[in-house]
Amino acid sequence: MKVIVIGGGAAGLMAAITAAEKNEVTVLERGPRVGRKLAVTGNGRCNLTNMNMDVACYHGEDPEFVRPALRAFDVEKTLSFFRSLGLLTVTEPSGRVYPLSDQAGSVVDVLRLRAADLGVKFRCEFFAHEIRPENGGFRVFSDSEELFAHKVIVAAGGAAGTRFGGSEAGYILLARLGHTKTAIYPALSQLRADNTFTRPLKGVRADGRVEIVSRGQVIAASEGEIQFTDYGISGPAVFEVSRTAATARECAARLDFARFLTSGELTDILRPRLKSTLTAENLLTGTVHNKLGRTIVTRLGYPLAMPVSKLTERDLERVIVAVKRTEINILGHMGMDGAQVTAGGIRTREADPETMESRIVPGLFLCGEVLDVDGDCGGYNLQWAWSSGRVAGLLGEKA
Ligand SMILES: Cc1cc2nc3c(=O)[nH]c(=O)nc-3n(C[C@H](O)[C@H](O)[C@H](O)COP(=O)(O)OP(=O)(O)OC[C@H]3O[C@@H](n4cnc5c(N)ncnc54)[C@H](O)[C@@H]3O)c2cc1C
Numbered sequence: 001m002k003v004i005v006i007g008g009g010a011a012g013l014m015a016a017i018t019a020a021e022k023n024e025v026t027v028l029e030r031g032p033r034v035g036r037k038l039a040v041t042g043n044g045r046c047n048l049t050n051m052n053m054d055v056a057c058y059h060g061e062d063p064e065f066v067r068p069a070l071r072a073f074d075v076e077k078t079l080s081f082f083r084s085l086g087l088l089t090v091t092e093p094s095g096r097v098y099p100l101s102d103q104a105g106s107v108v109d110v111l112r113l114r115a116a117d118l119g120v121k122f123r124c125e126f127f128a129h130e131i132r133p134e135n136g137g138f139r140v141f142s143d144s145e146e147l148f149a150h151k152v153i154v155a156a157g158g159a160a161g162t163r164f165g166g167s168e169a170g171y172i173l174l175a176r177l178g179h180t181k182t183a184i185y186p187a188l189s190q191l192r193a194d195n196t197f198t199r200p201l202k203g204v205r206a207d208g209r210v211e212i213v214s215r216g217q218v219i220a221a222s223e224g225e226i227q228f229t230d231y232g233i234s235g236p237a238v239f240e241v242s243r244t245a246a247t248a249r250e251c252a253a254r255l256d257f258a259r260f261l262t263s264g265e266l267t268d269i270l271r272p273r274l275k276s277t278l279t280a281e282n283l284l285t286g287t288v289h290n291k292l293g294r295t296i297v298t299r300l301g302y303p304l305a306m307p308v309s310k311l312t313e314r315d316l317e318r319v320i321v322a323v324k325r326t327e328i329n330i331l332g333h334m335g336m337d338g339a340q341v342t343a344g345g346i347r348t349r350e351a352d353p354e355t356m357e358s359r360i361v362p363g364l365f366l367c368g369e370v371l372d373v374d375g376d377c378g379g380y381n382l383q384w385a386w387s388s389g390r391v392a393g394l395l396g397e398k399a
Contacts, residue, residue: 069388220241
């Protein structure tokens with residue numbers, strides 16, 4: 001049987017490898033190469049799954065939709081699949097799994113090589129803009145070509161990560177066949193914030209706790225890596241709270257850069273320094289990232305060259321408050337370009353969760369981010385791509 005997979009991303013590659021075990025498979029990819037987004041995931045390290053898998057980590061109109069696919073191709077099966085391709089992985093204490101090579105490119109390579117080994121044909125720079133059901137099969141059209149397939153798998157991804165191939169093309173393609181989509185918005189997104197604090201820290205990564213505060217209430221909180229950018233804040237801890245922050249009317253991010261210490265413990269650590277010969281430049285050395293420490297001190301108005309012996313207890317208290325409770329106003333998110341995943345997508349009630357087959361067009365299968373499924377930060381989105389891609393690639397056969 002001839003099978004066309006539209007989209008050479010994580011879900012499409014998994015679907016193609018699965019389908020190619022019994023069929024003749026062609027992957028159509030509009031970009032210059034397959035796995036473009038996959039190659040930049042996890043800051044170039046690819047957080048490919050998470051040992052703490054739970055349906056509660058997924059969102060959409062019907063979060064339960066993910067359950068059958070996640071059961072059919074669970075984390076264990078995913079890891080043994082990758083091991084069979086020669087990909088070694090490491091699991092961090094948080095449960096996040098990465099390739100041992102620390103290179104997202106390794107994940108793309110093992111998938112690409114396995115697909116090629118199974119005879120999968122890759123047609124890059126093929127933008128599929130129409131799928132037409134015909135004689136029990138389908139014709140797939142680009143501007144200049146048409147191809148026939150008995151079955152089609154749409155793995156065209158979502159709109160997030162525009163620089164890495166994210167677009168609304170998949171939704172448009174499926175809408176022409178009668179599918180509908182929910183509203184879409186960026187999730188796991190960088191946040192735009194008052195950048196007077198963040199801009200001088202551009203590129204710095206700090207461990208911390210982020211609380212999103214609106215009208216005096218903490219409405220979301222997360223812990224882990226915070227990254228500073230030209231326009232605001234980013235990083236895994238920020239992604240976790242971005243959905244709430246992006247939809248709140250007015251809010252601020254309260255940052256704690258010493259989450260493992262109480263204010264009292266931090267005071268006990270820093271107070272002896274007030275009797276030393278240090279200058280303000282080194283007051284926070286060893287406590288937080290050096291650049292962050294210097295920024296906190298200067299923002300409070302203490303010149304870096306000032307001897308710390310001139311600081312009073314009250315000054316120390318101000319420094320501690322800044323380390324534990326710096327607040328910056330959130331101005332919004334960075335749009336689809338700065339988001340890792342699209343919240344919303346093709347309505348999941350239009351596909352069978354057991355097979356991923358369209359309920360509107362028999363013989364057409366959907367998988368990955370094009371559907372209204374988005375996961376938490378931590379490898380959940382790629383696990384959805386692997387599980388749904390695997391099930392779609394079985395083309396209706398039971399897993
Ligand atoms: C910067 C970044 C970092 C991320 N890091 C992680 C992470 O560490 N862990 C994690 O779990 N998730 C991560 N994600 C999310 C994850 O990458 C996506 O959820 C996942 O790649 C979705 O897989 P997909 O195959 O559905 O879509 P994609 O990987 O986006 O692939 C879809 C492909 O379809 C192609 N296409 C679209 N329309 C057409 C068409 N009409 N014709 C032909 N081709 C078409 C696109 O060019 C694209 O290559 C990250 C995302 C980004 C942007």
